[in-house]
Amino acid sequence: MSQKNATDQQSAMNQQSSEFDSLVPVAMIVAMAKNRVIGVEGKLPWYLPEDLKFFKRITQAKPLVMGRKTFTSIGKALPNRLNVVVTRNAAFSHDGVRVCHDLPAALALADQQATIEAAEEIMVMGGGEIYRQALPFAQRLYITEVDIEVKGDATFPDFDPSGWQEVQRVAGQPAEGQPRYDFVVYERIAD
Numbered sequence: 266m267s268q269k270n271a272t273d274q275q276s277a278m279n280q281q282s283s284e285f286d287s288l289v290p291v292a293m294i295v296a297m298a299k300n301r302v303i304g305v306e307g308k309l310p311w312y313l314p315e316d317l318k319f320f321k322r323i324t325q326a327k328p329l330v331m332g333r334k335t336f337t338s339i340g341k342a343l344p345n346r347l348n349v350v351v352t353r354n355a356a357f358s359h360d361g362v363r364v365c366h367d368l369p370a371a372l373a374l375a376d377q378q379a380t381i382e383a384a385e386e387i388m389v390m391g392g393g394e395i396y397r398q399a400l401p402f403a404q405r406l407y408i409t410e411v412d413i414e415v416k417g418d419a420t421f422p423d424f425d426p427s428g429w430q431e432v433q434r435v436a437g438q439p440a441e442g443q444p445r446y447d448f449v450v451y452e453r454i455a456d
C-alpha cells in the first residue's frame with residue numbers, strides 16, 4: 266500500500282472510530298499463523314480442537330460481530346449469544362442472526378445488547394476484512410499465535426506492538442502432529 270493510501274485509510278478509520286463510542290469494550294478473537302494468515306478458501310487453515318474450545322469459552326454470553334464470509338463458513342448462528350453479521354447485501358438474512366450494513370452499526374447493536382446483558386465485552390470474530398476495520402475500536406486482542414507459516418487468502422492486520430501490552434501468554438497443548446500455539450492476550454495501552 267502506498268504511503269498516501271495508508272494515510273487515507275488511517276484517516277478514514279479515525280473518522281469512523283469517532284462515529285462509534287462503545288459503553289462496553291470491544292475485543293477481537295483470532296487464531297493467526299506466524300505470517301498473519303487466518304484463512305484459506307473460506308476455511309480455517311488448521312484444525313485445533315483446543316482452540317475451538319477456547320473460542321467457545323471466551324465468547325460465551327458475549328455479543329458476536331462477524332463478516333458475512335465468516336458467517337457463511339460457519340453456516341449457522343452460534344448459540345446463546347447475539348450474532349451480528351455485517352454485509353453490503355440488502356437482501357441477506359438468516360435465522361438467528363441480526364444483519365447490519367456497516368461496521369459502526371454492528372458494533373452499536375452489539376454494544377446495546379452487551380449493556381443490557383451486562384456482558385464484559387463485545388467479541389469481533391473476523392474475518393480479515395472485519396478485523397482490519399474493527400482494529401481501531403478494539404481494546405483487547407485474544408490471539409492464538411500458531412507457530413507455522415501457511416498459505417492463505419485472509420490475514421489479520423498488522424498492528425503496532427508499541428500500542429499494545431501483552432498481559433497473558435499460555436502455551437497450548439497441541440496433539441501429535443499439530444503445530445505449537447500460544448493463547449495470548451494483548452490490551453491497548455491508553456493514550
Ligand SMILES: NC(=O)c1ccc[n+]([C@@H]2O[C@H](COP(=O)([O-])OP(=O)(O)OC[C@H]3O[C@@H](n4cnc5c(N)ncnc54)[C@H](OP(=O)(O)O)[C@@H]3O)[C@@H](O)[C@H]2O)c1
Binds near residue numbers: 308394
Ligand atoms: N483464524 C481465525 O481465527 C478466523 C476467524 C474468522 C474467520 N477466519 C477466516 O477468514 C476468512 C474470511 O475472512 P474475509 O476477510 O475473507 O471475510 P469476512 O471479513 O469474514 O467477511 C467479509 C464480508 O463482510 C462484509 N463486509 C465487510 N466490510 C463491510 C462493510 N464495511 N460494510 C458492510 N459489509 C461489509 C462483506 O459481505 P458481503 O460480501 O456479503 O457484502 C464482505 O464480503 C475465512 O477463511 C475464515 O475461515 C479465520
